[in-house]
Amino acid sequence: MIATRQSYGEALVELGRKNKEIVVLDADLSTATKTNMFAKEFPDRFIDVGIAEQNLMGMAAGLATYGKIPYVSTFAVFAAGRGYDQIRNSICYPKLNVKICATHSGVTVGEDGATHQMLEDLSLMRTLPNMTVISPSDDIQTKWVINEISKIQGPIYVRLARIPTFKIYDENQKFEIGKMVQLGNGTDATIFATGVMVSESLKAQEQLAQEGINIRVVDVHTIKPIDKEMIIKCAKETKKIITIEDHNIIGGLGSAICEVLSEEYPTKVIRMGMKDRFGKSGKGEQLLKYFKMDSEAIVEKVKN
């Protein structure tokens, strides 16, 4: 088990060794976002701006105009929330090459509670023109993403998690930005899942298989641009469509899937996730159960 923030920290160091234009910015959370690993190896390319997220985004924009490739980290709630207007006007509108890698997304942040559990970032970031939105599910995928986005010009938001999750993929797995990964061929239902919810969905897939119910899980690592083809294909091939995200059911993955299906292939969609409410304190796993977002809740939804 490994948290995607940890994979991020490790990937950044690797990337830093390969590309000297990579600079990393943080806002006093480097031990939690894991950018401290980069800071230790490349102190001259690491900038801690202190508790000042607006300036964090603005400075990254300035460094990008200069030709640097800034990776910017803080908790998702401060990145997409506190820095929203800066991301909008100083990064997305001028299409600057800033990589916002936000950790501690969703209710699985746990004990810190509602103020620190970002449930709206996919929605906020997805609506910005020029923005690419990525939400990786495991260690291998996260490491691939962090490296891959350094080659793409333009703003990118990467949503990372605090809690450790299973390793899903092996080293040889191929990914492509904007292409979902289908896991399994079941036709009883499709679960479109993103981030930490992919491993929960895979647990549900296993449980259901024991009962003779065969579902497929689709790992939506890229929320924008969305993979229309895969969505339509699954709607055609499976009996039920469910979406699950550690995010408000408004504006995020569920909405993105509905937008495609309502225009291209009208299908009923069941959206699982946070039902337009704030989170609360507790352990990440407990909260998934409490808010009916764990594998059991998924099993239940598939069956009923």
Added chain:
Amino acid sequence: MKITKIEALANIANDIRMGVIEQVYLAQSGHPGGSLSCSDILAVLYFNQMNIDPKKPYAPERDRFVLSKGHCSSALYATLARKGYFDKEDLKGFRKVESNLQGHPEMNKIPGVDMTTGSLGQGLSAAVGMALGSKMDSAGCRVYCLVGDGEIEEGQIWEAAMSASKNKLDNLCVIVDHNGLQIDGKVEDVAGLIDIKEKFESFGFYTLEIDGNDIEEIIHAFDTAKNKKGMPTAIIANTIKGKGVSFMENKAEWHGKAPNQEQYEEAINELKLQHIVG
């Protein structure tokens, strides 16, 4: 008789002012007050101080300018056109749908615009990032950032100010266009903004206070800033909002209003009279 260097710069500032009035009149929208207050500063920067070449607007080694008070775009556009970044005729398209001259500057659309701005308080952070980038590469670029006095009510300015001094950005020069007025009235009354110089000083800046409509004082301030090592400079430029057009001077109502035809003609005639001939 040949005019002096100072007089020539004053004439350029006057041309910029005429460009502002022309653009805002033709668009019937825009921000004349704060554009007129900063015209002398822009004239000195682009025609006396900055290491720039309008033929190479993206040269990595160039000095940069960030108009953090992006609503004063008409002054920047008039300056860039005067410098030769684009055709002066383009100014007629200001704020119009077929033009690249957006209400607030967009770097990807206009050669010479180093940063997209408009949402107040954001430009200084970008300037800090640019100055830091140059320091990392030992490239020797200077970065100038013009902020409004009303604008520094934004908290992000002070976040950026902290980063500028922490990183010892002596290649960064902030100019506060201190014309004393914002949309709702005087800066002291609206937000209680006082002691601007002391504020920047306490944030670790080397500070200078000048008459921001006096060409000689502006040149001297920029020269002094260049020689200051180990810390960023903030120039508090005391200016007159609406400077050069008497009926607009010191009137908050001219912050974001276009002149009618009669007012336009009066303004242009007044500015023409200020042109110095040898």
